[in-house]
Structure formats: C-alpha cells, structure tokens
Amino acid sequence: MVVLRFLKATPSSNLRRIIAECMRVLCPLGCLEISCVDIDLSNVGPCTRRAMRGLKAQMRNVQPSVSLRPASDDIQVLLGNHGFENLRRCVVGLPCEGAKIQSASGGRDDLSLVLEELLDDSSRQGDKMILSMVAQVARLWHSSSYQTVGTSSDIPSVTIWDENRVAEECDRMGTKIRLFLGHVQKPKTGRKRAMSC
Numbered sequence: 001m002v003v004l005r006f007l008k009a010t011p012s013s014n015l016r017r018i019i020a021e022c023m024r025v026l027c028p029l030g031c032l033e034i035s036c037v038d039i040d041l042s043n044v045g046p047c048t049r050r051a052m053r054g055l056k057a058q059m060r061n062v063q064p065s066v067s068l069r070p071a072s073d074d075i076q077v078l079l080g081n082h083g084f085e086n087l088r089r090c091v092v093g094l095p096c097e098g099a100k101i102q103s104a105s106g107g108r109d110d111l112s113l114v115l116e117e118l119l120d121d122s123s124r125q126g127d128k129m130i131l132s133m134v135a136q137v138a139r140l141w142h143s144s145s146y147q148t149v150g151t152s153s154d155i156p157s158v159t160i161w162d163e164n165r166v167a168e169e170c171d172r173m174g175t176k177i178r179l180f181l182g183h184v185q186k187p188k189t190g191r192k193r194a195m196s197c
Contacts, residue, residue, distance in 0.1 A: 002026060004034045009146050011065040012074060019078045026186040032084065037141050038070040038178040042093055045169040051160040055146060071145075072180035084184035093176030094138035095131055096161070138177045 002022045007015070022032050039056070041048065056068050067074055072091065079087060121129070143159045160166055169175070 001031045001033065004032070004036075006141055006145055007034075007036050007071065008144070009039070009059060009063075009066050009068075009071075011063070012067045012069075013065070015067070015074055016078055019075070019082050023082045023084065023186060028186055028188045030186045032079075032184050032186070034075055034180070034182045034184075036071045036075065036180050037094075037138075037145055038072055038180065039068060039142075039146050040070055040178070041096070041170075042176040042178060043173050044175055045173050047163070047165045047169045048160070048173075048175060051163060051166050055160055059146065070178070072178070072182075075180070075182065079182070079184050083187060085187050086185045087182060088184075089180065089182040092179045092181065094179050095135045096138050096142070096175050096177050097132065097135045097167075097171045138179070141179070142177050 002025065004018070004022070007018075026032065039052070041052065044052065059066050059068065072089075076087070076089070120126075139159075139161045143161065147159050
C-alpha cells in the first residue's frame with residue numbers, strides 16, 4: 001500500500017511523476033490511498049474570494065508552473081490515465097470558522113483541551129469546541145498545502161486565515177474546505193501493448 005497525504009501545490013508534471021512512481025512500486029492489486037484539500041473553498045463571500053485570488057497570484061509569482069486547478073480533479077484524471085482501477089472517493093466539506101471559543105471549564109482555550117474531555121462534554125459548548133478544533137485543523141491542512149510553495153523565504157508567514165474579515169465572513173457564510181479522500185487499486189495484470197511487426 002502507498003499512502004499520499006496532503007500533497008503540497010505542485011506543477012501537474014510533478015504530480016504525474018508521483019502517480020507514475022506509485023504505479024511502478026505497487027505490486028498487482030496493491031492499493032493507493034490519497035487525501036488532499038482543494039485550493040478552492042465552498043460558499044465563499046467577496047472578502048474570501050479576493051483573498052483566494054491574492055493567494056493564487058502569489059503562488060503563481062513564486063512558481064509559475066504550479067497547478068491552480070482543484071487537486072482532486074488533477075489526481076482523478078491522472079489515476080485513470082495511469083491505469084488504476086476501482087476508484088472509491090468522497091469529498092468532505094470541513095468547516096473553517098475562524099472564531100476561537102473559550103471553554104466553560106477553567107477558562108482554558110480550545111488548544112489546551114484534549115479530545116477525550118470534549119467528547120465527555122455533552123453540552124452545546126462542547127460541540128462548539130469540537131467544531132472549532134476541526135476548523136483549526138482544516139485551516140492548517142489548507143495552509144500547509146497552498147501557503148508553502150517554494151522555499152519558506154519566498155512566502156510570507158501570514159495566511160489568508162489571519163485576516164479578520166475573512167474569518168468573520170467564513171463564520172457568517174458557513175464556508176467549507178473541500179477534503180478529497182480517494183482509494184484505488186493497481187490492476188492484477190498490466191496494460192496490454194500492441195505488438196509491432
């Protein structure tokens with residue numbers, strides 16, 4: 001089995017080589033599992049749309065050949081082109097609300113709480129805390145995939161999620177980060193090649 005998790009933004013040619021290498025190293029009926037987040041968000045407002053356009057322009061300036069298409073689309077096309085079979089996939093919308101919610105117990109913020117404590121809390125506040133933690137992780141996945149193209153000196157440390165207007169708009173509009181999960185299998189037999197005379 002090969003597992004690819006949260007690929008960073010890269011030119012399509014690099015992604016093509018990665019998928020080809022996965023096909024090469026897998027044994028027949030071996031599995032490839034892929035998870036990635038798409039650069040585009042669902043249910044965005046004008047502030048978030050402007051921030052996303054700025055992010056794409058910044059990525060293009062740093063690495064002109066980088067693919068700005070949804071990663072899930074590129075990956076599915078390449079999997080088919082390389083002969084993988086039995087594709088099973090889903091796209092999950094993860095919340096990206098920006099507001100931090102204070103804990104009712106002890107005044108600790110959500111980062112210092114452990115998941116076990118939150119799961120034991122059946123109140124509405126506990127549900128909000130879990131939602132806030134999921135949103136923080138989703139924002140981290142998005143930022144690590146699309147804010148770090150090139151070297152760390154090329155991209156400023158500020159992300160689109162640091163803008164208060166973007167965070168407020170995402171809260172108001174219920175903006176979602178698209179998480180793609182896919183699972184494919186290498187065929188039992190290789191592709192048949194036409195014989196030449």
